[in-house]
Amino acid sequence: MPTHYIAVDWGTSRLRAFLCEAKGDGSFELLARSAGLGVSKSPMGFEETLLHAISAWEADYGKLPVLMAGQIGSSIGWKETPYLSCPISPGEVAKSSLVFECQGYSISIVPGLSCRLENDNYDCMRGEELQILGWMQLDSAHKKGRHLLCLPGTHTKWVLVEDGKIKLFKTALTGELFDLIANHSVLIQSQGPDFNLAAFEQDAFDKGAAFTLNSEVGSFMHGLFSVRSKQLFGELSKEQATSYLSGLLIGSDIRAALHATEWSLSSVDQVTIIGAPHLSRSFARVLASEGIRSKISKVTNTTLLGFNAIYHYSAQQLKEIS
Amino acid sequence: MPTHYIAVDWGTSRLRAFLCEAKGDGSFELLARSAGLGVSKSPMGFEETLLHAISAWEADYGKLPVLMAGQIGSSIGWKETPYLSCPISPGEVAKSSLVFECQGYSISIVPGLSCRLENDNYDCMRGEELQILGWMQLDSAHKKGRHLLCLPGTHTKWVLVEDGKIKLFKTALTGELFDLIANHSVLIQSQGPDFNLAAFEQDAFDKGAAFTLNSEVGSFMHGLFSVRSKQLFGELSKEQATSYLSGLLIGSDIRAALHATEWSLSSVDQVTIIGAPHLSRSFARVLASEGIRSKISKVTNTTLLGFNAIYHYSAQQLKEIS
Numbered sequence: 001m002p003t004h005y006i007a008v009d010w011g012t013s014r015l016r017a018f019l020c021e022a023k024g025d026g027s028f029e030l031l032a033r034s035a036g037l038g039v040s041k042s043p044m045g046f047e048e049t050l051l052h053a054i055s056a057w058e059a060d061y062g063k064l065p066v067l068m069a070g071q072i073g074s075s076i077g078w079k080e081t082p083y084l085s086c087p088i089s090p091g092e093v094a095k096s097s098l099v100f101e102c103q104g105y106s107i108s109i110v111p112g113l114s115c116r117l118e119n120d121n122y123d124c125m126r127g128e129e130l131q132i133l134g135w136m137q138l139d140s141a142h143k144k145g146r147h148l149l150c151l152p153g154t155h156t157k158w159v160l161v162e163d164g165k166i167k168l169f170k171t172a173l174t175g176e177l178f179d180l181i182a183n184h185s186v187l188i189q190s191q192g193p194d195f196n197l198a199a200f201e202q203d204a205f206d207k208g209a210a211f212t213l214n215s216e217v218g219s220f221m222h223g224l225f226s227v228r229s230k231q232l233f234g235e236l237s238k239e240q241a242t243s244y245l246s247g248l249l250i251g252s253d254i255r256a257a258l259h260a261t262e263w264s265l266s267s268v269d270q271v272t273i274i275g276a277p278h279l280s281r282s283f284a285r286v287l288a289s290e291g292i293r294s295k296i297s298k299v300t301n302t303t304l305l306g307f308n309a310i311y312h313y314s315a316q317q318l319k320e321i322s
Numbered sequence: 323m324p325t326h327y328i329a330v331d332w333g334t335s336r337l338r339a340f341l342c343e344a345k346g347d348g349s350f351e352l353l354a355r356s357a358g359l360g361v362s363k364s365p366m367g368f369e370e371t372l373l374h375a376i377s378a379w380e381a382d383y384g385k386l387p388v389l390m391a392g393q394i395g396s397s398i399g400w401k402e403t404p405y406l407s408c409p410i411s412p413g414e415v416a417k418s419s420l421v422f423e424c425q426g427y428s429i430s431i432v433p434g435l436s437c438r439l440e441n442d443n444y445d446c447m448r449g450e451e452l453q454i455l456g457w458m459q460l461d462s463a464h465k466k467g468r469h470l471l472c473l474p475g476t477h478t479k480w481v482l483v484e485d486g487k488i489k490l491f492k493t494a495l496t497g498e499l500f501d502l503i504a505n506h507s508v509l510i511q512s513q514g515p516d517f518n519l520a521a522f523e524q525d526a527f528d529k530g531a532a533f534t535l536n537s538e539v540g541s542f543m544h545g546l547f548s549v550r551s552k553q554l555f556g557e558l559s560k561e562q563a564t565s566y567l568s569g570l571l572i573g574s575d576i577r578a579a580l581h582a583t584e585w586s587l588s589s590v591d592q593v594t595i596i597g598a599p600h601l602s603r604s605f606a607r608v609l610a611s612e613g614i615r616s617k618i619s620k621v622t623n624t625t626l627l628g629f630n631a632i633y634h635y636s637a638q639q640l641k642e643i644s
Contacts (some may be wrong), residue, residue, distance in 0.1 A: 056417065059500040073409050095584070109603070114555075119533070119545075120536060121545070121547075121548040121551060121552070122548075122552070122554065122555040122557075123547065123551055124551055124554060126571075135434070155547070158544075159332065159615065170544050170547075171544075171547040171551075172543045172544050172546075172547065173507070173543070173546050173547060176507055176508065177546075180502045180503070180506055180507060181390040181502070184502055184506060185495070185498055185502060186498065187495075215441060216578075216581045216582065216583055217539050217577065217578070217580075217581040219578065220495045220542050220543065220578075221495070221542065221571075221574045221575050221577075221578045222480075222492050222493075222494050222579075222582065223441075224444070224494075224495050224499075224573075225443075225445065225477070225492075225493040225495060226443045226444075229443060229444040229445055229446055230443070230444070230491075232444070232446060233436075233444040233446075235444075249543075253544075254545045255539065255543075256538075256539070256541065256542075256543040256544040257544075258539075258546065259538045260538065261538055302625040
């Protein structure tokens with residue numbers, strides 16, 4: 001088995017490919033990266049999109065093993081992989097990959113995960129499991145005891161890891177609701193060409209988060225209109241309104257996590273946050289306001305550690321077979 | 323003063339004009355109706371849009387007084403009227419109308435209302451106040467004691483009426499969130515041309531409402547994803563998913579009303595619901611599931627009763643002046 005491989009994080013809106021070298025000590029080195037179109041945006045087909053992203057590496061390395069994860073394994077992807085049920089260990093995930101040949105490349109799609117919550121609802125993820133597997137490699141302590149991870153993004157995933165297994169997780173639409181409300185609702189209006197949606201105002205964010213966390217039950221539905229009324233009555237500028245909305249939504253997400261029956265936030269030593277830097281900092285800040293410690297892990301590095309773990313498990317399996 | 327007048331409910335997306343005859347006993351008769359474009363959709367200007375809607379009545383009735391309400395009095399409307407602060411009585415609303423002449427017509431714009439909630443947030447409305455004023459005319463008992471009104475729509479307005487005054491109200495974005503999520507989120511997808519978003523499935527609706535009402539605090543943010551996961555795992559069809567979403571959102575709205583600090587739902591004899599028939603029935607059903615009685619009032623009739631009250635108060639004022 002070669003010591004080099006290609007990891008492909010292939011989501012709905014983009015493909016990111018990474019050329020990696022596996023080290024003997026279980027670590028890896030990132031040698032190069034490349035990008036392409038997401039699953040919902042590949043007019044030329046999946047095979048061509050993938051080869052376009054990785055073929056430059058063939059001259060130096062030959063046809064390396066390709067490990068893929070994300071929506072590429074969904075019903076709108078290249079090959080559909082069934083969700084694997086939690087609780088599940090990293091080794092079980094690795095050995096469930098769907099392997100096929102394409103133009104001389106051996107391609108593995110890592111399946112997504114599903115779980116059933118205490119309220120009987122199913123939940124599911126595709127792609128984020130690599131971040132969890134990666135985080136579990138970071139420290140041997142992560143494979144013992146109970147840990148809560150928060151993966152903010154378009155959909156926040158709150159993940160409970162217990163004794164080296166992914167036990168269950170919950171999805172919140174926090175990021176998607178932010179985009180919908182900030183861009184398409186009456187709450188934030190009349191944005192001229194100079195309007196900067198990304199400008200962040202910390203005070204307004206804090207006000208939104210505090211409002212949610214200190215309100216009566218149901219404050220989300222009856223409090224959301226404050227994004228508009230605070231502008232109408234001169235308490236927020238348009239720019240501040242988006243930060244206030246962000247605080248309100250992240251506050252609601254964390255408030256839900258505080259009341260989740262599946263875990264007790266107060267009994268967790270700290271929450272690990274894996275996400276984009278600005279989002280991670282916002283979640284950490286609101287958690288801190290509730291007296292909860294957190295630690296931020298870098299998302300790309302953690303994802304690649306997950307692919308690396310899958311690669312090592314697969315190599316191990318090949319060794320056991322031969 | 324003529325016994326006939328024209329009532330114009332002019333909102334963001336449409337104009338509705340009504341030719342009415344005021345009766346001596348304080349009631350009215352609706353003689354004709356007409357329609358036009360909303361405030362955000364009037365390319366030909368407000369004056370022309372209004373005249374286009376009402377000029378057909380001039381030949382028989384002359385230039386009747388025109389009473390208008392809604393977004394036409396907002397910052398994006400014809401003439402901006404400042405919000406009137408609650409608590410406020412119907413007479414105080416009537417005498418605060420902005421009156422101007424246009425092409426020989428005497429036009430009055432009834433201003434919107436604002437209030438300050440216990441959490442210090444402002445709230446506001448434009449147009450719905452006519453429904454409240456109308457309901458207050460329906461029965462002399464409505465002008466005594468404490469009453470809770472629920473006006474479902476794009477934005478639900480929960481209104482507390484006390485001793486003949488509109489005391490305060492709270493806005494929930496229930497209808498707008500439904501439209502955003504049903505049409506633009508990942509929760510409800512891949513709708514072919516045959517898909518009927520309006521098809522209503524009572525069981526799925528009930529399931530959504532019950533889920534919200536019986537969940538832990540914060541269930542909205544962590545429960546919304548069930549709209550998608552229940553489809554992925556075969557518990558809801560695409561058609562059922564929209565009804566389930568509706569139940570989940572209306573359940574969240576009512577849950578918030580159950581926990582509002584401004585009133586106590588359990589101590590209210592019944593809730594009056596004024597809205598479109600299907601929405602009103604849905605709200606009544608969820609309230610009943612929580613043991614709360616409700617009574618439905620027809621929205622157009624109630625709105626016109628409100629305009630009629632404004633007309634009578636104005637006539638009274640003219641009489642007092644002369």
